[in-house]
Amino acid sequence: MQHSAGVSVSTGAGPALQRLIRQSIARNGGWLPFDRFMALALYAPGLGYYTNAGRKFGMLPQTGSDFITAPELSPLFGAALARQVAQALAASGTNEVWEFGAGSGALAAQLLGALGDSVERYTIVDLSGVLRERQQQRLAAFGLKARWVDELPAELSGVIVGNEVLDAMPVQLLRFDGTQWYERGVALDGDAFVWSERPTPRPPPDDTDFPPGALTETHAQAEAFIATLAERLQRGAAFFIDYGFPRAEYRHPQRLEGTLMCHRAHQADTNPLVDVGQKDITAHVDFTGIALAAQDAGFDVVGYTTQAHFLINCGIVELLKGADVATSANTQKLLMEHEMGELFKVIALAKGCDERFGHEAIGFVHGDRTHTL
């Protein structure tokens, strides 16, 4: 086992979470693989970043928020996505929407508002009890149409959406020293969390030629999640929006340090071992991995494009007419290349839909990049 220098002491709030993680490390022989550390840091009941009472989403750090997401930024995000969802509902002959990781409920409110009677039931699945309460307050006006479930039923039909949910799923960290692969995990130095690596027989499952020193993530949980959806979805489509790239770009030498990132008070940093439970931990999405997992499990990959292309294809420019100045400025951020327009992507998956949907999904008519996956 290799311990790395640069020990980070966990300070501040969240001592109960840190105690819980220390116990978990001790029970696991003094070392936790990073994905298990990340799962606890984000989702330990009542204590993790997404399960504690912190504000999380918002425009400004002064409000106690940490980051902003597309539906929080502009209601036109949901209004545009609704047009794609409406087409997919018609193509699959269903009237149900399923949302994973609904955050504050902003996207659900936008979709329910725009889709009206074409949706009979809107089901939210979220790992966070505290966010579920927030969502319930936000969506009270929609009455029984909105509901929450703890786990997916064995069979479901409808249209699935998830904004920035794949990036919030725990990742494994792997490092190559030129000859051997190591799995990076977390150990203790006194009470402090420290990086610690163990040789692993499981290198990243792709043929990238990694240079010595490369650190990267693998996304077993996100890929298993997609495979489960494919197995259970009888008829319908799924749209996931997130930051990330096709694998060739993901593994580009530019990203030798990987993509793991933390967000707190609208600042980004790369150290998840400090202020545990008080900041978000994410990794960019490997969209090739998602597409392969989807395809292997029975989904058709219907489209993959940038957020800007997708929203423009869905008619966001038309929706902008008549918007007030603030909405207009915020919507531009969703589209601009140096803001969210290029880094964020949309992937569309379908199963049991009208065959034409595969060629005519409205969000992908221009600028489809499925061939890059």
Ligand SMILES: C[S@@+](CC[C@H](N)C(=O)[O-])C[C@H]1O[C@@H](n2cnc3c(N)ncnc32)[C@H](O)[C@@H]1O
């Ligand atoms: C970055 S937030 C995005 C929230 C919201 N979609 C938005 O765009 O504002 C991630 C959300 O995903 C949820 N989440 C993470 N993993 C999940 C999973 N496996 N199933 C359901 N929800 C999950 C978190 O609790 C949180 O609500």
